Amino acid sequence: MNSDFDIVIVGGGMVGASLACALRGAGLRIAVVEAVPLKSEAQPSYNERTIALAYGSRRIFEGVGVWDEIERRGATPIERIHVSHRGYFGATRLAAGELRLPALGYVVENRVLGAALMQALADATEVTWHCPATVEEIRIEADGARLRVEGTAGSIELSARLVVGADGAHSAVRRLLGIEAARTDYAQVAVVATVAAGLPHANTAYERFTASGPLAALPMRDNRCAIVWSARADEADTILGWTDAEYLAQLQQRFGDRLGRLAAPGARTKYPLALTRVPQTNTARMVLIGNAAHTVHPVAGQGFNLGLRDAAALAEVLVAAGKAGEDIGAAAVLQRYAVWRRRDTRATEIFTDGLVRLFSNESRLLALLRGSGLVAIDLVPPLKRRLLRMTSGLAGRLPRLARGLPL
Numbered sequence: 001m002n003s004d005f006d007i008v009i010v011g012g013g014m015v016g017a018s019l020a021c022a023l024r025g026a027g028l029r030i031a032v033v034e035a036v037p038l039k040s041e042a043q044p045s046y047n048e049r050t051i052a053l054a055y056g057s058r059r060i061f062e063g064v065g066v067w068d069e070i071e072r073r074g075a076t077p078i079e080r081i082h083v084s085h086r087g088y089f090g091a092t093r094l095a096a097g098e099l100r101l102p103a104l105g106y107v108v109e110n111r112v113l114g115a116a117l118m119q120a121l122a123d124a125t126e127v128t129w130h131c132p133a134t135v136e137e138i139r140i141e142a143d144g145a146r147l148r149v150e151g152t153a154g155s156i157e158l159s160a161r162l163v164v165g166a167d168g169a170h171s172a173v174r175r176l177l178g179i180e181a182a183r184t185d186y187a188q189v190a191v192v193a194t195v196a197a198g199l200p201h202a203n204t205a206y207e208r209f210t211a212s213g214p215l216a217a218l219p220m221r222d223n224r225c226a227i228v229w230s231a232r233a234d235e236a237d238t239i240l241g242w243t244d245a246e247y248l249a250q251l252q253q254r255f256g257d258r259l260g261r262l263a264a265p266g267a268r269t270k271y272p273l274a275l276t277r278v279p280q281t282n283t284a285r286m287v288l289i290g291n292a293a294h295t296v297h298p299v300a301g302q303g304f305n306l307g308l309r310d311a312a313a314l315a316e317v318l319v320a321a322g323k324a325g326e327d328i329g330a331a332a333v334l335q336r337y338a339v340w341r342r343r344d345t346r347a348t349e350i351f352t353d354g355l356v357r358l359f360s361n362e363s364r365l366l367a368l369l370r371g372s373g374l375v376a377i378d379l380v381p382p383l384k385r386r387l388l389r390m391t392s393g394l395a396g397r398l399p400r401l402a403r404g405l406p407l
Helices: 014-022 055-063 067-074 110-121 172-176 233-241 244-255 303-323 331-360 364-379 381-391
Strands: 004-010 030-033 050-054 076-078 080-085 091-095 105-109 127-130 133-141 144-151 154-165 182-196 204-210 213-219 224-232 269-277 286-288
Touching: 004 014, 004 144, 014 030, 014 055, 014 110, 014 303, 030 133, 030 154, 050 055, 050 110, 050 303, 055 067, 055 105, 055 303, 067 105, 067 110, 076 213, 080 364, 091 364, 091 381, 105 110, 133 172, 154 172, 172 286, 182 233, 182 244, 182 331, 204 244, 213 244, 213 331, 224 233, 224 244, 233 269, 269 331, 286 331, 303 331, 364 381
Parallel strands: 004 030, 004 154, 030 127, 080 204, 154 286
Antiparallel strands: 050 105, 076 105, 080 091, 133 144, 144 154, 182 224, 182 269, 204 213, 213 224
């Protein structure tokens, strides 16, 4: 088995697999090391959770050749977004038509996205999978990196010009290279489930701020909605322990009646929420992307879209460097990528963190300002257009793939 590669991607989930898809046909030898069997229920790329894909992310997937399969398997368009604050006046309404787009985004189940990516990579002869396998050691050397990988067949060593850490919030690449991450715990837990709406959801996504945290309802097929209930950490087990009838009653009380009577809840699961900043996301021979480089609060559904833009931008930088005859693992090449992505990452962190903190404060004065702000965004076209572009993943310096251009 070949053990010498141009790139080793550690993490074969949705961001890592998206990078591998983007680099197909670029003349690079790629290895993907993934710890969890790809079609097991423990693999996040195949579970029942949903992702809100921004319109810019659709363009990226079109560019890498997987959007048609995603759409065929099931992608529900988000044509409108309604933002409100429970118990207070004011609301903001966003519509895709205001940007002349068919949708602001799409709701896609993780398993749909994972299956589409794996199908696209099935015939990619330049991509070698090591799965299930874990990276136990990384040595950065002048001319490349050496990785010791433990798999079902034992220990092997891989070499590469570049190591990409796409292995999530608890990144082994970060840990093995001694890279520090600053984590801010929101003391919140997201409880996710699906429900049936009593009224047509009309392809509208709702973001409703409550005293305990944001509550999102995202449109799905068959008039169902994905619910992301961000609750205080001490409330999560209570929510999970409710009967279906208790859960629906409490959800209805907090959400209201815009979707009619909610019914038929699916299984509830939870995951903790935190803001993670990684000051150093690149060195010579190594770069971090996706949740390995940053995590944000799920409010406004920005997290995966931010990671996907990482993958698209990195693919663009690497392909351009290769065409110019540069060493793709050189510090200067990776620094170009890091400088490019810094502004988008910081803007998304500020946006999501600011929303959570602003709407979690129960000051009456802030409540008045929040309500006025929601009304202002709804009535002032430049403010609304800026929010629309950010929500749809079309703000700032975009990768070529997000602009509908090939690498």
